[in-house]
Amino acid sequence: MPTDTSASASRNTTAITGNAIVRVGPVNPTVAKALAEEFDSLILPAAGAERDTFLQVHADAIRIAVCSGKIGVDTELMSRLPNLEAVINFGVGYDATDFSQAAQRNIPISNTPEVLTDCVADTALGLYLSTLRSLCAAERFVRNGTWGKGENFPLATRASGKRVGILGLGRIGQAIATRLEAFGCEIHYHNRSQKPGVSYTFHGSAAELAAATDVLIVAAAGGPESANLVDGEVLSKVGTQGFLINIARGSVVDEAALVHALQNGLIAGAGLDVFAKEPTVPQALLALDNVVLLPHLGSGTHETRADMAAMTLDNLRSYLADGSLVTPIS
Known part of the structure; x- marks a missing residue:
């Protein structure tokens, strides 16, 4: 026995x-x-x-x-x-x-x-809209008086109808996908294994997912296995017109590579709720207007x-x- x-x-x-x-x-x-x-x-x-x-x-x-x-x-x-x-x-x-x-x-x-799935997914949706539509930059534009001086705010990117890649289709990833379907988005995903009964388009790697979509949303679990899963190669596949949203863990994204991509226009923008060494945020990110920064508040509701x-x-x-x-x- x-x-x-x-x-x-x-x-x-x-x-x-x-x-x-x-x-x-x-x-x-x-x-x-x-x-x-x-x-x-x-x-x-x-x-x-x-x-x-x-x-x-x-x-x-x-x-x-x-x-x-x-x-x-x-x-x-x-x-x-x-x-x-x-x-x-x-x-x-x-x-x-x-x-x-x-x-x-x-x-x-x-x-x-499970108990935090909805709030984290809501945060991802908020970052998605804020990043593509430049809502935080627009709010600063009003507050600092620039709009009052007669200047026009630069055009942003349409959020509806995008091809969105979900990196990590667990409970939170699926909740994000459901919300984005209401915006007419076409959902793609990469996971450790293909999800049975899911109608979304599966891709065999993070790089393939990024290449096939307009926005890459990171919802993968943290830990050694996913460290720097989104590296320079994946970011290059996101492309100059593409966006990255991360509500997972800062360790999943190569932060130095992300800073380089944002500074050099290799991707259009990013929305981040997590960072590699929280609560420290790289100074380079603080100086950029094409990134939305949140203090890891994904589940932060009463x-x-x-x-x-x-x-x-x-x-x-x-x-x-x-x-x-x-x-x-x-």
Whole structure:
């Protein structure tokens, strides 16, 4: 009979108390309050001597880590937590956590899927319209008094009826596609594998997708496998009349190549909600008028953040109760 190597099989069934739960980095205020008041959890200090001292005292006792998609349980931290059993992640993205090491050690990870799909897709649509129609630049044109001086704002690009490529046709990618269909857009996509039952046109690579479309929308998951998926070659396929929209992760796009393409007119423009080293945005991007810049606010609504907080705490309570996660990452 094969041996069960699942996390549930090897889980320590003794009760998990406050000093076995650690909060890693800043988290949603509702989650932070519950961790402190309901669970009496530990808080991991920032990297440095204080963290080293903290881990010397607490590392062996820690069994659950609660983190955000931006600051996860990275390789070094996970390796210093020998009895870690589960990672509870606030956010759909989990690339800040060492997924490979977690898999090797049978440490399950949860995230908060589906509840943020609509708001992220809405953000993508907003970026799409703002970028092609130059809405943010037009708003600045009014605010700085240029329009009042009698000047005309430059013509922009029609947003309806475009050929749009979705790079990553997961839940969010499909929600974006549905919204763009209402604008009469022709949807194309590239995914790790072709989606069954999808009528959109499939392309075998990101470069092929970019070459076949007018706008490339990046909705792929982050992590090592997708790092710099949109590189200089893909951007050259986007073309001088094409646009890039990124609501996925900054790591999916080669940021230096993107800056070069925007500065030299190799693509027409870009709309970005994510960046390689957040919250740092390259100075070169700040100086350009053909790029729309947002502060990673894709899921940033009161309603969605409340749903994400509830799902995060549901995962934590479920694991404490019986070692299962409500929304585990498969």
